[in-house]
Amino acid sequence: MLIIGEKLSIIAKRVREAMMKKDKGPIQEIALRQAKEGAGMIDANIGPAEDGGEDLMQWMVTTIQEVVQLPVCLDTTNFKAIEAGLQVHNSQWGRPLINSTSNDPERFPILELGAKYNSQVIGLTVGKGGLPADAEERCAIAAEIMGRAMEYGVPLEDLYLDPLVLQIATSQDHARHVIKAIGMFQEMNDPPMKTVVGLSNISNGCPKTLRPILNKYYFILLAEAGLTSAIADSHEMAEALNERSLVADVLAGKTLSDAGKMKEISKTLDVIMGRTLYAHSYLEM
Amino acid sequence: MAFTPSKESYAGKVYALTLGTGDKAVTVGGENVLPFHSFEGETPNRPLVAMEVQDVPPADWPENVRKAYEGVSDDPVKWAKHCQDVLKARAIALRLIGTHPDRENRSAEDAVKTVKDVLAAISVPLIVLGSNHAEKDTAVLVAVAEAAKDRNCVIGKAQEANYKTIAAAAMANNHKLIAMSELDINLSKQLNILISQMGFDKEKLITDPMCSALGYGLEYTYSVMERIRLAALTQNDVTMQQPLLGDVGMYVWKVKETQAPESDMPQWGSAEERGILWEAETATALLVSGAEVLIMRHPKAAEAVEKVIDELV
Incomplete structure (x- = not known):
């Protein structure tokens, strides 16, 4: 499992x-902490960066790589900023990852950059027509993106499919559609397609105390479905991996000796799998 | 082999809730099946249509519904008695719209007097609604809840911004309570949880997921109500098993289709008939999606809806 440390946004x-x-101080401090907690790549999310995006991305890549020997995930909608970042990226510790192309024609040129700079690329399974309704629609879009990647010369091994995690507080059904999509994506090629999620969006809009709980158990369910990588907080994910066997026990119908943990896990799994309606106080019911 | 229709059975049940006192008390809810699916289980109680009256004359209502109450709507007591005695309403919904700061800004004391007078004049159950101004409603509904003590009224609407005081007042005075959220099923559940965490009996709540008129987002209300009811029945979700409210008249009689005169829209046909149909259609859709209590304005629309209910129960 590749954790792409997410805090540099x-x-x-x-x-x-x-x-x-x-x-540089705060940027390097965060990058170092993510690396220490197990991140294998660092996400540099500079937003749309319409003004000065090229300089900013170059500065981010070099600032991060000055202190951590890891590749960087270049996260912006600005094409030129990505290209500028790729030009200074030091790939001796791994190849960069571009976030992202999609099935929107405006995002196709990103694939040119992937081919030109031998970079890996995230393919977000959305089109121009809005959000995908379910796992099947995500797969249909994934197939389009895979075809497009080959056309542009990006090998499928370098493409990470991203099913688009949505907020559980407003789009609860999508939580399980995404888990299903992660399973289905792998079937779309041999060797299986790589997958990635922007994990913490699941708990966006939820109370602060709930966020790590949802992030962790959602991550474990995605990992069980075969997820390859996640843009996530590496500290939280390290904790999640420690609890993986507990979740497996709950899924197998066993009762945990820690009643509080048992409640936390089983209620959260119920919400993620759509067996109970989400509400901010679901843990208290 | 004879054909056997398949039957769905559900894990959960809608709470039965009684409003009012004495022989005019009304019970709603109690079913363990989807709306009107009496062939699959129990549907012990008929949905309730409550007729809306206001504390101030309905100057803001379109002429075609206002004229149905000519001669009575200048006084809430006369108006409520008319609904009970002439229109045979099974419940009255008194909206204290005049307390809104942007309207007549009537005081809580004024509201108390109106509520007491109306209660003294009617024997059917009373639903008391504030003006939907979160802050003013707190003062008004707390005073009104006390004034209506032991008449087992429905007080509303408690919202995220003011539920604590209103729920406490309803609880202290033995009333039922409407919990309203804005077209979001997850927030609707959350509000029910928060109110019951205060010690308010969840079986004394009515859920208002927010109404909308045909052509103006009715499908959102429909969908939220339907999903609430499915959660109640299929997931046995105890925080979603309250009877549902459709506050129909207020939303219907402000849309263009109920307002536009025939001179502007000749192709739309009779304005009066159009308004009545708009209200009846909206109400019927909500009944089918799960509403147990409807608040309506036009007597003919209410009559049409009662007829639909007659045929479906």
Whole structure:
């Protein structure tokens, strides 16, 4: 399982300020922490970055790679910023990953960059027409993206399919559609297609105390379905992997000796699998 | 071999909830099947149509529904008695719209007087609604709940912003309570949980997932109600087994189709008939999706809906 350390995102205030001031301190501190907790790659999410995106991405890649010997996931919608990042990426510790192409024609040129710079590419299974309704629709879009990747010269081994994790608080059914899609994606090629998720979006909009709980158990269910990689907090994921056997026990119908843990896991699995309606207080019921 | 229709059986059941007192008390809910599926299980109680009256004259209602209450709507007591005695309403929904700060801004004391007078004049159950101003409703509904003590009314609507005080007042004075959220099934469940965590009996709640009129988002209300009912029955979700409310009239009589005169829209036909049909259609759709309590305005629309219920029960 490849964990792509997620904390370097423009959405976080502290990171955004560091990016604006080109202050390496917080960026390197976070990158180091993600690496220490087990990340095998670091996500650099600079957002749309319409102004100065090229400089910013180059600065992010070099700043991260100054302190951690890991490849970087270049996360932006700005084509030129990705290209600039690829030009300075040091690939001796692994090849970069581009986040992302999709089935939207505007996103096809990303594949050119993948081929030109020998980079891996994430294929987000959305089209121009909005969100996919279920696992099957995600697979149909995945097939289109796979065809497009081959056309542009990106080998399927370098393509990571992303089924698009949605918020459980508003799109509960998608939680299990995504798990199913992860299973189905692997069947679409031999060797199996690689997969990736933006994990923490599952708990976006949920109370703060609930977020790590949902993130962890959702991750374990996705891992059980064969997930290859996740953009996630490596600290949380390390904790999740420690609890994997507990979840397996609950799934097998066993009762855990720790009643609190038992409740937490079984209620969360019920919500993820759509057996109970989600509500912010679901753990208290 | 004879044909045997397949039957669905469900794990859960809708709570039965009684409003009002004495021989005019009404019970709704109690079914363990989808709406009107009496061939699959129990549907002990008929859905309830409550007629809406206001604390102030309905100057903002379109002419075609206003004129149905000519001569009585200048006084909430006369209006409520008319609904009970002439229209044979099984319940009255008194909306204290005049308490809204942007309207007449009537005080909580004014509202208390209106509620007491109406209660003294009628024997059918009373639903008391605030003006949907979260802050003002807190003051008004708390006072009103106390004034209506022991008449087993329905007080509403408690929302995320004000549920604590309103639920406490309803609880202290033995009333039922409407919990309203805005077209979001997960928030609807959350509000029911929060209110029951205060010690309010979850079986005394009515869920209002927020109404909408035909052509103006009815499908959202329909879908939320349907999913709430499926969670109640198939998942036995105790936080979603409350009877459902459709506050129909208020939403229907402000849309273009119930307002536009024939002179503007000759191709739409009789304006009066159009408005009545719009309200009856909206209400019927909600009945089929799971509503047990409907609040309606036009007597003819209510009559049409009662007829539909007669045929479906």
